[in-house]
Amino acid sequence: MVESRRGASARAPRTKFQSLEEQRIIVGDCVAEMSKLPGASVDLVFADPPYNLQLKGELKRPDESQVDAVDDDWDKFSSFAAYDDFTRAWLLAARRVMKPSATIWVIGSYHNIFRVGAIMQDLGFWILNDIVWRKSNPMPNFRGRRFTNAHETMIWAARDEKAKGYTFNYEALKASNEDVQARSDWLIPLCTGEERLKDGGGKKVHPTQKPEGLLARVLLSSSKQGDLVIDPFNGTGTTGAVAKRLGRRYIGFERDKVYAEAAERRIAAVEPLPAETLAPFMTAREAPRVAFSELIERGMIAPGAKLVDSKRRYGALVRADGAIMLGDKVGSIHRIGAVAQGLPACNGWTFWHVETKGGLRLIDELRAEIRSEMTAA
C-alpha cells in the first residue's frame, strides 16, 4: 500500500497521502493495475469509461459562442471494434477482482452504453437494473434537430446470474422516498458551481466530472460501510470523495497524472461523516412517510446537520441515508418527531427545521422547492 502510494505520487512528498489509508489512487492503465489486485476482493465497482463521442465539427450556441466539447485524446477510438476491445478488456479485469457478491455500475450515453451493455451480457454479467440519470439542467439542443439530451444511463449488474447476497439497501431507500420503492429514474442536477473542480485559471479540470449526488445514491443503495469500492476511471475522484465521506474504502485507477493529483487533493480534503450517520438502517417496515433523501443529495441539508423543532427543544442528527437520529433512536423524520414529543404520530415535514443564516427554516419548504421543480419537469 505504501509502495503504491509512493509510486502514484511521483513528485509529491510521501506525507501527502497519509490521510488516505482507506482511499488511494493508482496512476496507470486500469487493466494492468487491476490485474495486480487479488481476485474476488472488491465489493463494488463504479466505472465512468470514455463515451466514444464522435464529434465532427465545432458546435456554437445561438449567440455564436463556442461549446467546449469533449475532444480529449482519451475519448478517441478508431472504430466501434476498437472501442469494444477496450471495453471487453477493462470489464474482464474488473470482473476478476469482484467478489461473487459484488455488483458493478457503468455509466454512459447512447454513444457507448448499448455496446457496453451488450458486452457485459456477453461476458456473463447479470443486469439488475438500468438506471436513468435525469439531468435537471442539461445542455439544450442548439440546432433544434433532436430532443434535448437530458439523461445518461447507468447499468447496474451482478457478477453473474447466480450471484447471491449482493447489497441492496432496500429499506433505507424506501424510507427515504416517501415509503415508496426507489425507481429506476433519478433526477439529479449536473455538477456545477463550487463542486466543480477548477484549475488556477478557473478552467474546469475535467470535462465530465460527475455530481456527488449521483455517486452518493449509487453507494448508499448498493454498498455498506467499510466496503471496498473501486473506480477504473478515477478522473477527478468523485467516486473516491463520496466513498470517503460515506465510510467506504476506495481504490481509483487513473492514467492522467494531472487528474490523479487533483483527485488526491480533493479526497484528502473530504471529511468522513460520523460513523453513527452511516450505521446500517435495519428498522423500517413501518417507517412513516418520508421524502427526505433528496434534500441531502441536493445539498439542501448536509448529513450530520441538526434538525430542531420550532422552539429548539429537540435536536436530531441527519444521517447520510435520509434517516435521522435522536439519542439512540434512528428512524424517519416522522417517527423521530413523534418520539421526541412522546406522541403516537407526527408529520416530520411540518415539525423539523434547519438552522439557516436567516433563522429556522421548515424542511417542508425545502421539499416544496423540489416539488415545484419536479412538476415543472
Place this chain on the structure above:
Amino acid sequence: MVESRRGASARAPRTKFQSLEEQRIIVGDCVAEMSKLPGASVDLVFADPPYNLQLKGELKRPDESQVDAVDDDWDKFSSFAAYDDFTRAWLLAARRVMKPSATIWVIGSYHNIFRVGAIMQDLGFWILNDIVWRKSNPMPNFRGRRFTNAHETMIWAARDEKAKGYTFNYEALKASNEDVQARSDWLIPLCTGEERLKDGGGKKVHPTQKPEGLLARVLLSSSKQGDLVIDPFNGTGTTGAVAKRLGRRYIGFERDKVYAEAAERRIAAVEPLPAETLAPFMTAREAPRVAFSELIERGMIAPGAKLVDSKRRYGALVRADGAIMLGDKVGSIHRIGAVAQGLPACNGWTFWHVETKGGLRLIDELRAEIRSEMTAA
C-alpha cells in the same frame, strides 16, 4: 366505416381490409413480408420487438427452430447469439424499405435494448436520441431486491450517418411543451383501463400493449401527415390505431392471427382526427425564402436607408442591389452583421432594424409581411 367495422368483427371475410386502404395488417413473418415491399418506400418505422430473453424456451431462431432452454454459460451465449441473429435480420429488412430520410424507433428494456442498440450501430444506423419512457404507474418490484423498473428505453435513429432531411417537428413539440424544447425523458402512464384490449373473458389480449400516448408522441415528433409508417411487430395495433387517428398511412406485420384480428377491429373503429387539427405547422425552416432585395423592390426599404442594430450601435447603408455597406465593407445583411459584431456569423434578419415613426422595426417583421402575402395567395 360502418361497413368496415362489421367486416372486421366478423369471421374475417375478404372485405376485411376495405376500410383500411390507408392502414393494413399483413399476417406473416415480418422479415419475409417486409422483403416484398418496394425499397426506400417507408417514412417511419416503429418496432416493439420481443424482449423475452429471460423467458426460457420461448425464443425462436430466425429459421423458426426452437432455442434450447438456457442454463449454462454456453447456452446463454447461444441464446444471445440467436436473439442477435433475429434482431439483425429484422433490422436489415426494415432498413431496406426505409427512405433515405426515414427514421426508426425501437423500444426495449434492459433485457434486450443494449443488444439492439449495438446491432443498430453495427448495421450503420445513426442514433439521434435515446428516449426514456418514464412510467408514471410502473409495476412495483415484488421482492425488494432491485429498483422498481419504472422506465423503458427507445432508440431513435436515422438510416445512416449522412442521412439528411429527416422529420423532426421541433417547433410543434416546443409549442406543446410550455415553449421549452422537448427532452429525452417522457413521462407517460402505462396502458390501462378502457384503452387496454381485453378478450371475451376480460383477460388482456397482449402482455405488452403500449399506451397510445407514447405512440402519439413518437408519430407527432418524427412523421408528417400522409407519411407511411410501418411496425414489424404489430401486436394489438397501437401504432396503426394512432397512425390512423393522426392521418398517417400504416402497414403492420404480425404472425399471430389472434393479435392481427384484434388489431384490425381496433384500427377500424378509430376515427381519424379532422384534417385541420393535423395541418403542418409552418416552421421558420420551411417558410418560403425571401431575398432582402425584395424589401427594396416592394418599397418597404428605400435604397440609401440606414439599418441599425437594436441599440443603434452600428449603422449600415442600404444599397440599391440589396447589399449593405458598413464603412468600406459591402456584403449581405448577414455578412455585414457579422462584421459589425466581430463574429463569424450572424442572422441579419434578426439583427438589423429600420427607423420608423413608431421607433425601430426589425427587418424580420417586414419579411414576415411578405411571407404572409405569399402564403395567402
Place this chain on the structure above:
DNA sequence: ACTTATCGTGAATCTTGAT
C-alpha cells in the same frame, strides 16, 4: 443591503440548399 440584469457554461455524434 437588496434586487435585477448580464454573462458564462454543461459528455453534443446539433442545417440546408445552391453551385
Place this chain on the structure above:
DNA sequence: GATCAAGATTCACGATAAG
C-alpha cells in the same frame, strides 16, 4: 462530393455586475 453562403437556433443555474 466539396464548397460556400443563407440563415436558424438555447435551458437552467450560478456567478458577477449593475442599479
